[in-house]
Amino acid sequence: MIKKILICDDDEGILDITGLLLESYGYQVTLEPDSSLLIPRIRSEKPDLLIIDIWMPILMGDEIVRILKKDEETAGIPVIMFSASRESKRIASEVGADDYIAKPFNIEDLTNKIRALE
Amino acid sequence: MKQVDKNKFSFSDQVLGEELIFLLTALNISKAGLTITDCSQPDDPIVYCNKAFENLTGYSREEIIGHNCRFLQGNDDNRQEREVIKNTLHAGEECTIEIRNYKKNGSLFWNELHLKPIKDDLGKLLYYVGVQNDITRQKLADQQLRIERLKVEKQVLGHTYNFIENNNLLNTFLETVNESILILSRDLKILKVNTSFLKTFHIAEDEVLNQYLFEIDHCRWDLMNLRSLLDQHHVNDSILEDVVTRVGKKMLKVKISQIFLEKELNIILAIEDITELKEIDRRKDDFLNVASHELKTPLTTIMACIQLTQRMIPKEADDKLKDTLTKAKEHIDKLEHLISDLLDVSKIKTGKIELSKGAFNLDAMVFHVADQLRKAHSNYTINISGYASNYYVGDKQRLEQVVLHLLKNSIKYTPSGGNINIHLSRLSDFIKVSITDYGLGVDYQHQKKIFENFFRVDEVQKQYPGIGIGLYISDQIVKNHGGTLWVESAAGEGATFSFTLPLKFKNDDKENTDL
Numbered sequence: 226m227i228k229k230i231l232i233c234d235d236d237e238g239i240l241d242i243t244g245l246l247l248e249s250y251g252y253q254v255t256l257e258p259d260s261s262l263l264i265p266r267i268r269s270e271k272p273d274l275l276i277i278d279i280w281m282p283i284l285m286g287d288e289i290v291r292i293l294k295k296d297e298e299t300a301g302i303p304v305i306m307f308s309a310s311r312e313s314k315r316i317a318s319e320v321g322a323d324d325y326i327a328k329p330f331n332i333e334d335l336t337n338k339i340r341a342l343e
Numbered sequence: 344m345k346q347v348d349k350n351k352f353s354f355s356d357q358v359l360g361e362e363l364i365f366l367l368t369a370l371n372i373s374k375a376g377l378t379i380t381d382c383s384q385p386d387d388p389i390v391y392c393n394k395a396f397e398n399l400t401g402y403s404r405e406e407i408i409g410h411n412c413r414f415l416q417g418n419d420d421n422r423q424e425r426e427v428i429k430n431t432l433h434a435g436e437e438c439t440i441e442i443r444n445y446k447k448n449g450s451l452f453w454n455e456l457h458l459k460p461i462k463d464d465l466g467k468l469l470y471y472v473g474v475q476n477d478i479t480r481q482k483l484a485d486q487q488l489r490i491e492r493l494k495v496e497k498q499v500l501g502h503t504y505n506f507i508e509n510n511n512l513l514n515t516f517l518e519t520v521n522e523s524i525l526i527l528s529r530d531l532k533i534l535k536v537n538t539s540f541l542k543t544f545h546i547a548e549d550e551v552l553n554q555y556l557f558e559i560d561h562c563r564w565d566l567m568n569l570r571s572l573l574d575q576h577h578v579n580d581s582i583l584e585d586v587v588t589r590v591g592k593k594m595l596k597v598k599i600s601q602i603f604l605e606k607e608l609n610i611i612l613a614i615e616d617i618t619e620l621k622e623i624d625r626r627k628d629d630f631l632n633v634a635s636h637e638l639k640t641p642l643t644t645i646m647a648c649i650q651l652t653q654r655m656i657p658k659e660a661d662d663k664l665k666d667t668l669t670k671a672k673e674h675i676d677k678l679e680h681l682i683s684d685l686l687d688v689s690k691i692k693t694g695k696i697e698l699s700k701g702a703f704n705l706d707a708m709v710f711h712v713a714d715q716l717r718k719a720h721s722n723y724t725i726n727i728s729g730y731a732s733n734y735y736v737g738d739k740q741r742l743e744q745v746v747l748h749l750l751k752n753s754i755k756y757t758p759s760g761g762n763i764n765i766h767l768s769r770l771s772d773f774i775k776v777s778i779t780d781y782g783l784g785v786d787y788q789h790q791k792k793i794f795e796n797f798f799r800v801d802e803v804q805k806q807y808p809g810i811g812i813g814l815y816i817s818d819q820i821v822k823n824h825g826g827t828l829w830v831e832s833a834a835g836e837g838a839t840f841s842f843t844l845p846l847k848f849k850n851d852d853k854e855n856t857d858l
Binding site: 312 | 636639640641642643644645646647648650651654655675679686697699
């Protein structure tokens with residue numbers, strides 16, 4: 226069962242509203258705008274799912290996913306990547322993300338994808 | 344010769360049997376161009392062509408299969424000949440005719456065309472075989488004879504005018520044009536140079552006159568590709584990248600032609616500095632790429648806000664309020680597509696378009712796209728006939744984009760509503776998708792241009808909004824799959840957009856695993 230979702234995006238507008246949307250579906254959501262703080266946070270929070278943007282300053286989303294998927298402790302956390310460019314689909318598959326959604330997204334598509342990961 | 348069983352001579356399935364291989368080899372050795380058209384399919388598409396036909400026309404097999412033979416006629420009227428062909432095909436008879444055809448590069452050739460029907464035991468027309476011979480040389484010899492006769496007549500009248508003697512004319516011409524021009528002797532010594540060349544490359548006249556081209560400016564012009572360009576003995580042009588000159592690295596467009604001046608062979612080298620032009624083009628592409636990405640970020644927030652509002656709105660709320668939100672969402676979708684298209688253009692221009700290939704049911708995809716549009720456009724009847732493939736390996740999302748775009752175009756340019764017919768077929772080792780509408784049509788003069796980016800037909804522009812990139816993107820997607828996309832139409836009579844895709848296309852693209 227996925228309950229706790231951690232979202233990481235450097236655009237706080239997208240971050241807040243996506244959080245509210247998922248909360249309206251009953252998920253417990255936490256937000257992280259700074260990608261460089263994400264990995265320690267995942268280790269302590271242990272979310273059921275990570276939703277992460279690709280293009281972010283300092284630490285890019287694909288690098289983070291690569292690190293998480295190599296680490297035994299975090300490899301089991303499902304990851305959905307979301308980004309505005311079409312190449313993100315390829316990037317997501319290369320780094321071993323579990324799914325991908327294009328921005329702007331349809332909330333039904335996103336919740337369907339979340340349910341499929343359960 | 345033993346007659347080939349028509350079941351064996353199947354163009355659709357994998358060809359087996361030595362007999363057929365021998366036969367096909369023989370056909371490929373033939374000097375005459377050979378085509379076979381399938382009369383059971385709409386518009387009699389070509390299902391077979393031999394090597395000689397490719398050589399004769401300059402088109403590759405990928406560009407030939409699926410077309411009707413008239414693609415060689417260009418914009419030429421050929422009315423009389425066309426009438427003869429039409430009647431012959433209609434009656435299922437045989438004929439030989441001389442017709443003006445055009446190669447891929449636009450040059451004219453005279454085609455002696457022999458058409459012969461293939462029928463089954465019951466006399467039903469199955470295929471037409473076309474045998475084509477290039478008789479241009481004979482035709483030209485006749486013409487040349489007539490021209491020579493005219494010249495002699497002119498000379499007798501004393502109307503010869505020698506341009507070469509008029510040095511003034513040449514000098515004025517050289518100084519008027521924008522390009523940098525060099526006139527060289529056969530052994531590449533510089534005989535004449537214009538001011539544009541001296542100014543563009545910061546060189547003095549005495550540094551270049553009577554010098555060998557490859558020795559001037561410390562051999563800076565001794566470039567491999569310039570040498571090979573000069574080796575070819577005909578008019579030629581080419582782009583030379585990263586040419587190091589006194590004024591920095593340049594991108595040059597070079598055109599070479601040859602001329603006899605005072606009975607000596609001379610070479611004219613015209614150089615256009617396109618460095619800045621390319622830089623502006625590159626900056627435009629970068630801008631498109633960044634802008635479209637940046638535009639999507641606020642759009643994502645707006646989209647999410649609307650969706651959140653939709654979820655928060657009480658059930659008993661006014662329907663008008665709910666409709667307004669649905670409309671807003673629809674228009675954001677439209678804006679998103681527009682931005683995606685712009686992003687695609689910038690990617691195509693920078694060669695970054697990526698295909699994510701996988702096997703899918705192409706016919707089902709076309710049915711699905713048609714279904715989507717049927718719901719939104721109830722005054723159109725979208726019919727689908729034939730079948731192409733239920734197992735095609737390609738980028739499903741991208742090809743869906745092509746079909747959707749072509750259908751939307753048909754709808755857009757058939758404002759009165761009505762029939763739109765989709766025909767799916769398999770021809771040899773290709774699949775073909777044709778979409779026919781009965782709307783405005785495309786004038787011949789625009790039929791190639793509509794596949795260029797940002798091109799809009801002037802008179803259409805005002806009435807039908809759009810930015811002119813959909814067909815460009817579609818064409819590029821089809822090309823990336825090794826296929827061809829084209830239109831056949833006459834203004835006011837509707838249009839048929841068709842594309843073919845090879846079933847066995849292989850290139851360097853990695854097959855991406857679908858998520």
